[in-house]
Amino acid sequence: MKEFRKKYDVLVAGGGVAGVAAALSSSRAGMKTVLVEKNIQLGGLATSGNVFGYLPLCDGQGRQVIFGIAEELLHASIKYGPGDIPGDWENPESVSRYSVCFSPAAFVLALDELVMNAKVDVWLDTVICQPTMNKDRITGLEVENKSGRGIIEAKCIIDATGDADVSFRTGVPCEERDNFPVIWAFQISLEAARAAVHENNAGKLLDLVWQGGSDIGEGLPPGLRKYLGTNGKDVSEFVLVSRKLLRDYFVREQAMMGKSGRDNLFPVALPSMADFRTTRRIHGLKTLGSSDFFKNFDDSVGLVADWRGPGGSRKNVWEVPFGTLVPQKIHGLLVAGRCISATGAAWEDMRVIPAAALTGEVAGIAAALAVSNNTTPEDIQVKDIRKEMDRRNILYSLDGLHGNV
Ligand SMILES: Cc1cc2nc3c(=O)[nH]c(=O)nc-3n(C[C@H](O)[C@H](O)[C@H](O)COP(=O)(O)OP(=O)(O)OC[C@H]3O[C@@H](n4cnc5c(N)ncnc54)[C@H](O)[C@@H]3O)c2cc1C
Incomplete structure (x- = not known):
């Protein structure tokens, strides 16, 4: 017997950037x-993983x-923290781009405000367990939280778990990739404090320290192996x-700082989510x-x-096919964010924050x-998705860019 059963039009699984965008879009x-x-x-x-760079919206x-x-x-x-959009990003000669660094905590406060204003019903501290199915159509998700275990049913479900967990558990064909250890954290340092005072800007206190591998494993001490984000022990x-x-x-x-070392430099915010760049992605219709x-x-x-x-080639833009958000084999389901159907260089660009927000918004429109x-x-x-995108002034075709080249 389940403790609760609720019904919605659209259920968004996972509240990362993709999930928030999908929920706003659908609501x-x-x-x-x-x-x-x-x-x-x-x-x-972007927040719990301390990934504090909103990569560019421009080419x-x-x-x-x-x-x-x-x-x-x-x-x-x-909105509630430091960071500025570079004033010269529109200058093609400039290396600046339409991009910002932000305080993760400030971003959380602003995201709360957005979802509350949009009247999204937000269930925090709630773990998604198994999907409920009617043959090859997903009908809901079993979830667990402080109230116990229950079912949330929905007419359409968006998998924005980052790990394609929902899709995988329904039987969608997926692909996995492993990662070198990496951690992004924030530190407090006397050096950053001096810079903040000198420049009269507390934003300089936002002092990222990262250890471990880059996406290609650079900067890693020898002897470390890769880990799967889809294996509990590995995580x-x-x-x-x-x-x-x-x-x-x-x-x-x-x-190196001697006796005052611990007072002058110390960790202040660790990620509360494992910093896996990639874990699992779906095989989509495209x-x-x-x-x-x-x-x-x-x-x-x-x-x-x-x-x-900074750009260089004018051919550095991708069109995103709708088929990359639609999983094979299972009905009633869409995918958004870093687990959509993309590989290689395409995946490198589809997994980042602005792309996750874009695919989230599209999934929300499509679900509606x-x-x-x-x-x-x-x-x-x-054509119906595009009609709504036109209404929202969102570009979806390279042809829309040509005039500006
Ligand atoms: C080390 C590192 C550096 C990066 N650097 C940058 C950068 O500088 N700029 C940039 O733009 N991007 C960067 N990225 C990539 C970017 O941060 C992410 O790919 C992007 O934020 C993904 O968003 P998402 O919403 O698709 O997934 P996620 O952020 O993974 O969100 C998924 C959400 O689903 C939730 N969830 C998962 N499973 C369940 C479950 N069973 N029940 C309930 N909830 C669940 C998770 O808690 C999470 O909140 C970096 C990533 C890493 C790891």
Whole structure:
């Protein structure tokens, strides 16, 4: 016997950037929407993982390519904390881009405000367990929280867990990838405090320290292995090994400062979510691959720019096909964020914060259309998604950029 049973139009699983964008998008489209998050703060890796850089909305040549909720969230990330959008990002000669660094805690406060204003029903501290199914259609999710274990039913479900957990458990074909240990934390240091006072800017106190590998494993002490974010034991070991790297860093740095080391430099905020870049992604009706740069798709529903480098090539923008958000085999389900169907260089760009917000917004629009038309996402018309995107002034075609080149 279940302790509770609730019904919604749209259920968004996971309250990272993608999940928040999906919930805002669906609720604003008139759907009764629930957002379920196991942590007690929204934002996922962007906040709980201390990933404090909102990567660019522009192509590095002065053209904005991502619009809509992705832009709204960028502004929200600095609403209650430090950070400025570079004034010269629109200058194609400049290396600046439409991008900011933010305080994760300030971003959490702004995300709360957005979802509350949009009347999203937010369930924090609630873990998603198993999906409920009617043959090959997902009908709801079993969840657990302080009230016990219950079922949330919905006409359409968006998997924004970052790890494709919902999709995987329904039987959607997925792919996994392992990661080198890495940790992003914040430190307090006398040096940063001096800079803050000197520049009269407390934002300088936001002092990131990262240890472990880059996405390609650079900067890693030898002998460390890769870990799977989809294996419970591996997740624990990944976190413990990463935190040991951080401990070793503070021991080294504090020792160099002598007796006052512990007073002058110390950790102040650790991630409360494992800093896995990638874990599992779905096989969608379409997969965006490395060779799809600057390619037109007949089902494109958004544009994403390459974040690496200031631009350089004018062919550094992707169209995002709707099929990358629609899983194979299972009905009633959409995917948003870092677990959509993309590989290689395409995945490198689809996994970051602005792209996660974009795919979240699209998933919210598509879910609302599926519910309104009493159908499943793969049967909705892309032209109807685009109509709503036009209404929201979001670009989805490279053709929209050509005039500016
Ligand atoms: C070390 C590192 C550095 C990075 N640097 C940058 C950067 O500088 N700039 C940038 O733009 N991007 C960066 N990224 C990538 C970016 O932060 C993430 O890929 C992006 O934020 C993903 O958003 P998401 O919403 O798809 O997933 P996530 O942020 O992973 O959100 C998923 C949410 O689902 C919740 N969830 C998962 N399972 C369950 C469950 N069973 N029940 C309930 N809730 C659940 C999680 O708690 C989480 O809140 C970095 C990532 C890492 C790891």
